[in-house]
Each structure stands twice: as C-alpha cells, then as structure tokens.
Amino acid sequence: AQKVTQAQTEISVVEKEDVTLDCVYETRDTTYYLFWYKQPPSGELVFLIRRNSFDEQNEISGRYSWNFQKSTSSFNFTITASQVVDSAVYFCALSEARIRANNLFFGTGTRLTVIP
Amino acid sequence: GAGVSQSPSNKVTEKGKDVELRCDPISGHTALYWYRQRLGQGLEFLIYFQGNSAPDKSGLPSDRFSAERTGESVSTLTIQRTQQEDSAVYLCASKAGLAYEQYFGPGTRLTVT
Numbered sequence: 540a541q542k543v544t545q546a547q548t549e550i551s552v553v554e555k556e557d558v559t560l561d562c563v564y565e566t567r568d569t570t571y572y573l574f575w576y577k578q579p580p581s582g583e584l585v586f587l588i589r590r591n592s593f594d595e596q597n598e599i600s601g602r603y604s605w606n607f608q609k610s611t612s613s614f615n616f617t618i619t620a621s622q623v624v625d626s627a628v629y630f631c632a633l634s635e636a637r638i639r640a641n642n643l644f645f646g647t648g649t650r651l652t653v654i655p
Numbered sequence: 656g657a658g659v660s661q662s663p664s665n666k667v668t669e670k671g672k673d674v675e676l677r678c679d680p681i682s683g684h685t686a687l688y689w690y691r692q693r694l695g696q697g698l699e700f701l702i703y704f705q706g707n708s709a710p711d712k713s714g715l716p717s718d719r720f721s722a723e724r725t726g727e728s729v730s731t732l733t734i735q736r737t738q739q740e741d742s743a744v745y746l747c748a749s750k751a752g753l754a755y756e757q758y759f760g761p762g763t764r765l766t767v768t
Contacts, residue, residue, distance in 0.1 A: 543697075572755050582744065584698075584759040630697060634755065640711040642688060643757060645697030 541566045543633050545646035552621050553654050560616040560649045562631030568592075570636035573607065573614045574643065579627040590614065621653045657681075659760035661747050667766045668737055676732045676763045678747030685752040687724055689732050691716075692744045692762070701745075704730060705752075737767045 542565040552558045564573065575587040588598065590607050598605045602622075606615045618625055628650045632643040660679045668674050680687050685706045690698040700714040704724040715721070719737075724730035734741055744764050748757035 574756070576759075581761070583761045584746070584748075586756050586758060589755050632698075640688070640700070640703035640705075640713075641686075641755065642700040642703055642711070642714070643690075643698065644700070647695075647697045 541568075541633055541635060541644045543631050543644055543646035545629075545631055545649050547649045548647070549650045549652070551652045551654060554623060555620050557617060557619045558621055558651065560618075560629050560631075560651065562614045562616065562646060564612050564614065564631070564633045566633060566635055568635040568637050572634045572636075572641075574632040574634070575605070575614075575616050576630045576632060577627045578630060578648070584630070587616075618651075621651075623653050623655050626651060626653045659747055659749055659758055661745075661760040661763050663763060664761065665764045665766075667768060670739060670767055671736055673733065673735045674737055674765065676734075676745050676765070678730045678732070678749075678760060680727070680730070680747070680749030681758055683727075683751065684749035684758075685727050686750045686757075687730050688748040688750075688757060689722055689730070690746045690748065692746060694743070698746060701732070734765075737765075739767045741765060742767045 544563045571592045573590045577585045604617045628648045630648045631646045634641045662677045687704045689701040692698045702722045703711040719735045722732045744762040746762045748759045750757045
C-alpha cells in the first residue's frame with residue numbers, strides 16, 4: 540500500500556531562518572512520482588515540484604530546494620532565508636505509475652508559520 | 656479561463672439534502688480529479704475522469720456520492736442525502752493527458768448542518 544508521512548504537523552521559524560520540511564513515503568511500485576504542493580491561507584493548492592523515481596538528482600529553485608533519497612524513502616523540502624509569504628500548509632504527495640488514474644496520495648501536511 | 660474554477664465557493668446545506676458541486680477544468684486538460692479535504696487533513700482521492708474512458712470511482716466513500724463529466728468539459732460531483740461527516744472542502748484538479756502535475760481549483764467548502 541502507498542503512504543505519505545509528514546511527521547511535522549506545525550513548524551514556526553523566524554524570518555530569514557532556513558527550514559526543512561520532511562516527507563517519507565511508502566510504495567511497492569518501482570515507478571512513482573513525488574510532489575510538493577503549497578496551500579496558502581487562500582486555500583488553493585499550488586504545485587511546486589515533481590520528481591520521478593528514477594531521477595534522484597536534487598533540485599534547487601531560488602530559495603527552494605528538494606532532497607530526494609530513495610535509500611531512505613524521503614523527499615525533503617528546504618526553504619532558505621524564509622519569508623512571511625512562505626507561511627502556508629505544505630503537502631507532500633505520491634502517485635504510482637501502475638495506477639491508471641495516477642491519483643495523488645497526500646500526507647497530512649505541515650503548517651509553516653514564518654514570524655516577521 | 657486560466658485555471659481550474661469551482662462553484663459554489665461555499666455551500667451550507669441541511670442534513671439529508673442533496674448538493675451538486677461544479678468544476679470547470681483548464682481548457683485542453685483531458686484528465687479531471689475530485690478530492691476531499693477534511694479539516695486539518697490531507698486530500699483524499701474521490702474519482703478520476705480521462706476523456707471518454709470509464710471513470711475510476713475507487714475513492715468514492717459511499718453510494719451517496721456520484722460524479723459526471725461529459726467529454727473533456729465540466730464535471731459535477733453530487734452528494735445525496737448529505738451527512739454531517741460530508742462537511743469538507745471538495746477540490747477539483749485537472750491535468751493534461753501525458754503530464755503528471757495536477758492543477759487544483761480553489762475548492763468548494765461544504766458545511767452540512
């Protein structure tokens with residue numbers, strides 16, 4: 540069965556601090572995809588990144604970076620020099636190639652509060 | 656439109672009533688999903704449409720839930736005889752046929768009193 544675990548329910552940091560959001564996943568599929576979405580207070584989910592199971596290269600996009608490690612089944616997300624606008628709930632999600640729908644299995648989210 | 660739109664944005668209904676929620680996907684997106692997000696929880700998959708193929712209804716929690724989509728256009732999610740546990744935000748997402756990323760609408764917040 541597939542499962543996504545985000546053990547950190549809430550995190551608070553002071554502006555300009557770095558913060559890492561953890562994500563651990565379980566899947567039996569050999570081909571799968573991992574995602575991060577941001578849900579700001581407005582409620583609409585915003586796609587941030589997708590990684591394929593066969594590509595373990597880490598990725599950096601501005602202040603955001605992602606560390607994908609198959610050996611530990613983790614896909615962690617780091618925000619450097621956090622800003623107040625980063626305050627949101629962040630969801631990690633998994634989809635499996637074997638499932639026709641490619642529907643997303645979500646973790647329960649991590650609420651990040653950046654304090655000015 | 657530029658993004659996925661949903662209506663209504665909020666719906667309050669009495670227990671036992673039927674409700675219908677609407678989703679307009681991004682133009683050209685062949686795949687459409689419905690998810691449910693209970694308070695403080697992640698999203699749960701409900702149903703998937705892809706073009707004219709048979710929908711994947713594996714996530715529907717009970718036979719009170721149903722959804723329709725004609726071709727690659729609008730979808731409606733219907734909940735019959737609503738119960739208080741149906742209170743949640745219902746999110747719609749669409750994606751292009753060969754893509755992996757799903758793009759979400761703003762959701763419909765359903766409150767059953």
